[in-house]
Amino acid sequence: WDEKMSAAVPAEDVFYSVSLLRSAAHDWEVHEEQNMEILSACEKRKMGLKAYLPHYKEEREWKEHFGERWDTLLDRKLKFDPTGILATGQKIFRFPLVSSNSPHQTALK
Structure with missing residues (x-):
């Protein structure tokens, strides 16, 4: 994997992808x-x-x-989208966004 990418992948050289693809017209909560x-x-x-x-x-x-x-x-994110207008639907970042380690702004709360 390219070290410049932001995708989250396991640290190991070899890993497996498992997908659960389900369809439910009713009772989707059971699947969830x-x-x-x-x-x-x-996780445990x-x-x-x-x-x-x-x-x-x-x-x-x-x-x-x-x-x-x-x-x-x-x-x-701070450098290329400081106003937080991109990818808002993912809700990864809350704005105003600041970080104490970042050269771009100060103190993430």
């Missing part, structure tokens, strides 16, 4: 609950899980998802 149970079981076993497309609600979850790439992603 099962998916959450699977993700929880993987420390399997190095990366969820795509995640719907995290807290910055802590996004930081965990991106791991060591978080600071680079944050710096790029």
Whole structure:
């Protein structure tokens, strides 16, 4: 993998992708609950899980998802999208966005 990309992939040289593709006209909540149970079981076993497309609600979850790439992603966001108009639907960043480690602005709250 290119070190310049911001995609979150496991640190290992070899990893496996597992996809659960389900369809439900009714009772979709049952599938959602099962998916959450699977993700929880993987996390408990420390399997190095990366969820795509995640719907995290807290910055802590996004930081965990991106791991060591978080600071680079944050710096790029501050540099290339300082007003936060791009990719707002993913809700990765909250604005106003500032970071104490970034040369672009000061103190993420």
